[in-house]
Amino acid sequence: MATRKSVSSQRITLDYNNCLAEAVGKEHGLRPTELDRIERLTPKIAEKLATQRKNGKLPYRDLPYQDDMVASVLASARAKQGQFDNVVVLGIGGSALGTIAVHTACAHPFYNLLADKDRKGPRLFVMDNVDAAQFGALADMLDFRRTLFITISKSGSTAETMTQFLICRQKQIDTLGQKKHAENMIVITDREKGYLRPIAQQEGYETFPVPDGVGGRFSVFSAVGLLPLALTGVDIKNLLAGAALMDGSCKEPRLRRNPAFMSAAIQILFYNRKKPMSVMMPYSQALRDVADWYRQLWAESLGKVRKAGSREENVGPTPIKALGVTDQHSQVQLYREGPNDKIFTLLGVENFGRELPIPEAFEDVAGVGYLGGHTMNELMEAERRATAYALVKSQRPNVTISLPAVNEFTVGQLLYMMEVQTSFAGELMKINAYDQPGVEEGKVATYALMGRKGFAEAKKEIKALKSSKKFII
Amino acid sequence: MATRKSVSSQRITLDYNNCLAEAVGKEHGLRPTELDRIERLTPKIAEKLATQRKNGKLPYRDLPYQDDMVASVLASARAKQGQFDNVVVLGIGGSALGTIAVHTACAHPFYNLLADKDRKGPRLFVMDNVDAAQFGALADMLDFRRTLFITISKSGSTAETMTQFLICRQKQIDTLGQKKHAENMIVITDREKGYLRPIAQQEGYETFPVPDGVGGRFSVFSAVGLLPLALTGVDIKNLLAGAALMDGSCKEPRLRRNPAFMSAAIQILFYNRKKPMSVMMPYSQALRDVADWYRQLWAESLGKVRKAGSREENVGPTPIKALGVTDQHSQVQLYREGPNDKIFTLLGVENFGRELPIPEAFEDVAGVGYLGGHTMNELMEAERRATAYALVKSQRPNVTISLPAVNEFTVGQLLYMMEVQTSFAGELMKINAYDQPGVEEGKVATYALMGRKGFAEAKKEIKALKSSKKFII
Numbered sequence: 001m002a003t004r005k006s007v008s009s010q011r012i013t014l015d016y017n018n019c020l021a022e023a024v025g026k027e028h029g030l031r032p033t034e035l036d037r038i039e040r041l042t043p044k045i046a047e048k049l050a051t052q053r054k055n056g057k058l059p060y061r062d063l064p065y066q067d068d069m070v071a072s073v074l075a076s077a078r079a080k081q082g083q084f085d086n087v088v089v090l091g092i093g094g095s096a097l098g099t100i101a102v103h104t105a106c107a108h109p110f111y112n113l114l115a116d117k118d119r120k121g122p123r124l125f126v127m128d129n130v131d132a133a134q135f136g137a138l139a140d141m142l143d144f145r146r147t148l149f150i151t152i153s154k155s156g157s158t159a160e161t162m163t164q165f166l167i168c169r170q171k172q173i174d175t176l177g178q179k180k181h182a183e184n185m186i187v188i189t190d191r192e193k194g195y196l197r198p199i200a201q202q203e204g205y206e207t208f209p210v211p212d213g214v215g216g217r218f219s220v221f222s223a224v225g226l227l228p229l230a231l232t233g234v235d236i237k238n239l240l241a242g243a244a245l246m247d248g249s250c251k252e253p254r255l256r257r258n259p260a261f262m263s264a265a266i267q268i269l270f271y272n273r274k275k276p277m278s279v280m281m282p283y284s285q286a287l288r289d290v291a292d293w294y295r296q297l298w299a300e301s302l303g304k305v306r307k308a309g310s311r312e313e314n315v316g317p318t319p320i321k322a323l324g325v326t327d328q329h330s331q332v333q334l335y336r337e338g339p340n341d342k343i344f345t346l347l348g349v350e351n352f353g354r355e356l357p358i359p360e361a362f363e364d365v366a367g368v369g370y371l372g373g374h375t376m377n378e379l380m381e382a383e384r385r386a387t388a389y390a391l392v393k394s395q396r397p398n399v400t401i402s403l404p405a406v407n408e409f410t411v412g413q414l415l416y417m418m419e420v421q422t423s424f425a426g427e428l429m430k431i432n433a434y435d436q437p438g439v440e441e442g443k444v445a446t447y448a449l450m451g452r453k454g455f456a457e458a459k460k461e462i463k464a465l466k467s468s469k470k471f472i473i
Numbered sequence: 474m475a476t477r478k479s480v481s482s483q484r485i486t487l488d489y490n491n492c493l494a495e496a497v498g499k500e501h502g503l504r505p506t507e508l509d510r511i512e513r514l515t516p517k518i519a520e521k522l523a524t525q526r527k528n529g530k531l532p533y534r535d536l537p538y539q540d541d542m543v544a545s546v547l548a549s550a551r552a553k554q555g556q557f558d559n560v561v562v563l564g565i566g567g568s569a570l571g572t573i574a575v576h577t578a579c580a581h582p583f584y585n586l587l588a589d590k591d592r593k594g595p596r597l598f599v600m601d602n603v604d605a606a607q608f609g610a611l612a613d614m615l616d617f618r619r620t621l622f623i624t625i626s627k628s629g630s631t632a633e634t635m636t637q638f639l640i641c642r643q644k645q646i647d648t649l650g651q652k653k654h655a656e657n658m659i660v661i662t663d664r665e666k667g668y669l670r671p672i673a674q675q676e677g678y679e680t681f682p683v684p685d686g687v688g689g690r691f692s693v694f695s696a697v698g699l700l701p702l703a704l705t706g707v708d709i710k711n712l713l714a715g716a717a718l719m720d721g722s723c724k725e726p727r728l729r730r731n732p733a734f735m736s737a738a739i740q741i742l743f744y745n746r747k748k749p750m751s752v753m754m755p756y757s758q759a760l761r762d763v764a765d766w767y768r769q770l771w772a773e774s775l776g777k778v779r780k781a782g783s784r785e786e787n788v789g790p791t792p793i794k795a796l797g798v799t800d801q802h803s804q805v806q807l808y809r810e811g812p813n814d815k816i817f818t819l820l821g822v823e824n825f826g827r828e829l830p831i832p833e834a835f836e837d838v839a840g841v842g843y844l845g846g847h848t849m850n851e852l853m854e855a856e857r858r859a860t861a862y863a864l865v866k867s868q869r870p871n872v873t874i875s876l877p878a879v880n881e882f883t884v885g886q887l888l889y890m891m892e893v894q895t896s897f898a899g900e901l902m903k904i905n906a907y908d909q910p911g912v913e914e915g916k917v918a919t920y921a922l923m924g925r926k927g928f929a930e931a932k933k934e935i936k937a938l939k940s941s942k943k944f945i946i
């Protein structure tokens with residue numbers, strides 16, 4: 001058991017000094033009065049969220065405590081130990097991004113390249129696209145007898161995932177036979193509804209539920225994320241323990257004590273002050289895919305048509321993924337000299353788990369010699385601080401979320417914090433953070449073009465879209 | 474030799490129907506008069522660029538024709554054939570992004586995972602960060618006797634790259650001895666100047682030049698990109714042939730005939746019409762890293778302080794990377810319902826090199842059965858068209874660049890087009906597209922924090938940056 005002291009030293013923190021007027025000036029920094037205004041709103045919003053949760057309207061909030069679900073995931077993972085060389089997730093959007101984010105963060109940096117004996121589980125492939133070149137190459141490469149597929153779709157009508165499923169299932173049957181193929185397929189779908197549930201029953205697949213009322217982008221702490229993670233050696237109990245710890249902080253009704261609420265407040269205040277872009281810039285290779293997960297959470301939750309009476313307004317910040325230090329040599333020129341239209345969230349890591357000393361050599365060469373005797377870790381830290389400083393010098397507001405280390409416990413905190421931040425931001429913006437009506441039109445158009453029954457009218461409309469050769473070079 | 478007909482069928486095209494007022498309405502679409510205005514400016518800008526080129530001021534434009542350089546790169550690659558299992562590029566920003574973009578596009582989708590006999594060359598690792606966890610894991614994994622390092626830095630003072638260099642060189646010496654280690658190291662740096670040139674001479678490293686006057690982000694067609702690509706089985710001659718073909722189109726002084734100029738015009742017109750974000754969304758896994766390369770090119774070239782007399786203005790569009798179809802389940806909700814503040818560039822691929830048929834099954838299941846009999850390729854195509862259509866329906870301007878296939882020849886065209894597009898955009902914006910003064914402050918701060926001589930003052934200033942515990946949660 002972790003002692004109280006060791007838990008507290010593993011807490012992630014939010015440092016918002018650098019977004020205040022004191023740091024970046026009044027024109028681009030937050031004044032205390034702005035935060036005060038949100039602070040006054042906070043107890044009411046906190047109460048609203050707590051009531052929603054109590055009434056079962058925010059089931060994602062309770063995912064860290066589903067002991068039965070965790071037990072069944074772990075039992076399944078244990079039962080499969082040693083049987084598979086590969087786990088392939090067939091899923092897209094929320095069915096893929098959480099698994100990718102946590103696995104990149106917590107597994108070996110070159111996990112799939114490791115020899116079997118050095119890996120904590122089978123190789124992991126999350127296939128979240130329908131690119132025939134890539135998908136075909138994967139299928140060629142895998143031994144289907146030693147490959148477990150996990151098909152994830154709540155509705156069972158996700159065209160991309162069902163396409164992948166049909167292709168893989170056929171190849172499984174060709175390789176293993178109709179009966180035995182079912183042992184290499186797991187389905188995660190709605191508990192009762194949807195097209196995949198009866199298919200799974202008919203074929204005899206093992207299944208796990210996508211919990212009721214939990215949208216894809218809030219599903220990482222359900223079987224959707226936990227099963228592939230557990231199968232590939234991620235410590236899901238520690239992940240959930242981190243989420244639960246953050247849940248404690250997120251119940252706090254005082255803005256200045258609640259990192260999720262404060263982070264949301266900062267984001268939305270800047271959005272309203274004509275900084276429509278929100279850059280997340282992890283200073284850690286391991287955290288790079290967290291930024292992609294956050295991109296979905298933030299964009300799909302907050303990018304909405306807001307209705308106020310008869311008036312409609314298109315609102316929502318645009319999340320942008322960046323990577324430190326890499327993007328200092330790509331984006332920082334724009335971030336410092338371009339328009340001051342962004343709020344930056346840097347992710348810092350205190351302990352990378354190992355130190356890499358820089359050998360002393362070429363001491364007389366000015367541009368090289370000074371590095372010797374330091375460590376690569378010091379350089380990473382210096383660059384993150386240097387970027388924060390350079391942003392402040394050009395009046396660009398930024399905050400830093402610090403992780404004591406990158407592991408299941410800290411990543412669990414971070415993702416849970418981002419989820420609650422999203423709920424709070426939705427309340428501040430007065431929009432529904434949990435739907436995605438804007439995706440429908442594209443889905444219908446896809447169905448129409450693929451000849452799904454009942455979509456013939458839509459097809460006509462798409463074909464009627466004018467396209468003149470004159471405007472093609 | 475390719476016939477004229479086969480070349481023309483391998484040309485990439487720009488379709489800008491969907492950004493015109495006829496498609497997305499007058500409020501958000503371009504009117505012919507706007508394009509006419511740019512068209513009138515075009516011959517003058519074309520002439521200016523041609524003169525700059527003739528006077529040696531745009532040397533990147535001539536990179537597709539450096540036959541001697543290509544011959545020396547190919548000779549070096551041939552000489553190393555069979556000697557190495559791994560090529561590791563130590564470089565960041567422009568020293569990394571071009572190689573990554575082209576390799577991802579032209580090599581096998583799971584190149585590094587292939588068995589030696591199935592790969593066209595050694596595995597490729599482009600290390601463009603200073604993360605001790607990642608870098609240490611790589612160093613542990615590699616057999617240094619069978620690993621070739623390519624250190625790339627024009628100035629030889631890039632802190633990240635020189636740190637990597639010092640660490641790897643020491644481990645090479647420990648493994649191979651001082652004399653023999655030099656056989657496993659190549660340096661690409663300035664022809665004469667900088668800190669790396671004398672080091673390379675002293676140590677006896679093979680070297681290639683970063684051509685004079687070519688900035689990192691325009692260097693993909695020099696040895697910077699060509700050497701690692703040639704070593705790992707990419708057909709660099711075809712890459713350059715594609716670039717040369719596009720060069721022909723880019724000399725055209727009529728806006729409506731020149732894809733690079735037209736694309737730039739569209740981007741800058743929308744930027745000036747309050748769409749500060751430029752989304753590049755490839756519908757192809759192979760092209761995903763092209764969007765990262767473009768991010769640097771566009772951000773670092775155009776994100777500038779523009780001086781007009783005593784007035785200073787912060788300008789520049791923000792490039793954003795997205796991925797089709799994946800991001801339909803992540804970003805499209807925002808793209809359609811959020812603020813209409815973006816111009817979209819979709820990248821389409823006509824031929825993925827293989828077809829993946831979708832088996833017929835579950836014909837009676839409405840959400841699944843209609844897919845059978847189609848191909849994954851048709852789905853990808855349908856989704857790209859569906860997204861373009863859905864964007865038009867919500868008045869979001871978009872253009873599509875189509876590649877007949879993804880290979881060296883088409884990718885060469887695409888990258889060269891983007892480079893010329895950048896030059897033209899710089900002229901339209903009246904800024905210097907080739908410098909990056911905004912990066913300096915962060916570099917100085919890093920030097921200061923790492924204790925480089927002559928930067929003590931800067932260190933004091935950084936330490937003086939106020940940070941109150943009150944604003945850390």
